[in-house]
Amino acid sequence: MKQDTRQKLIETGARIIHRNGYNNTGIQEILRAADVPKGSFYFYFQSKEDFGLHIIDYFDNVYMQMIGPVISDSKVSPLKRIENVLDFFIGFFAELNFTCGCPIGNLSQEMADLSDEFGKRLEKSIELITGVYLNLLSEAKKTGEIDNDIDISDAAEFILSSWHGALIKMKVCKNTRPLQQHKQFVMKLLSP
């Protein structure tokens, strides 16, 4: 029961913060939306920052669950799996009506300058996602699917950071064009 309430607060907070931002979301708003009594927040979390850090764990887990089947689909070549990850999220954000963006990118932009704790935690999340691309690029390099001169560490970091930027543009222009452009240029960069 205790775990249920805690989890409900995390899931509800994650949803609201993903949409509205961390500093724009109050604890009372989360408690109200989760239908949890006022005052019980500090029973589960030390502070709003502590809550925010747990929400990042939650986002990491959701991300890995979402893309797990796509990145482990061994019937598909590694480069095509990278393209499939991008296509998966293009579809995901079309369903979200081009809103929200990547919660890790958003929190990085919003919080990295304001809290060292957040900054360090978000760096780990970014490393986690970068690692997904790096593994696929490493496999793709072995099979000769990508340009042999490409530094795959740099490329993995660039794929993720340029994706975060494409999501910012998507939120403004309210279509998937920036995400399509991202995929197109990333594929052009990687091609032998």
Add this chain to the structure above:
Amino acid sequence: MKQDTRQKLIETGARIIHRNGYNNTGIQEILRAADVPKGSFYFYFQSKEDFGLHIIDYFDNVYMQMIGPVISDSKVSPLKRIENVLDFFIGFFAELNFTCGCPIGNLSQEMADLSDEFGKRLEKSIELITGVYLNLLSEAKKTGEIDNDIDISDAAEFILSSWHGALIKMKVCKNTRPLQQHKQFVMKLLSP
């Protein structure tokens, strides 16, 4: 005198919002930092949103002033001028200790889902900056400096949006590596 106070509020607000975010910055904080009496804010601005929109005008003007000499330096080839714009801002953000990022990118991420007014205004800013790259790419295409198959509209949009993403990563890792990677990959993409 009236114009001085108004301008002081805009410049002070722009500085604080650039660093701390729009939703994380209160009107009282801006008035205090600008040493302007409480209560006079609504003499100059209809609302915080109205103030925010004027701040975007201010950011646009500062941006164009900053890069004006770089983009109009006719002694330098158009492609090299694109590289010089990127180098200019790499130096700029090194001096800011890898903080803040692009105010237009930040506000887009933070506000585009929350306010149509902001979203529309930010889209214009993004078009303004994209236009800077588009003009240089158009010149570079004429002189054969870039790959003739590149769609320069797509490329101009991608250069800016991937830059915004590189700035997010910079804020987290606190060095210019993401900006250097951005420049490196953009130049690789454009090269014939």
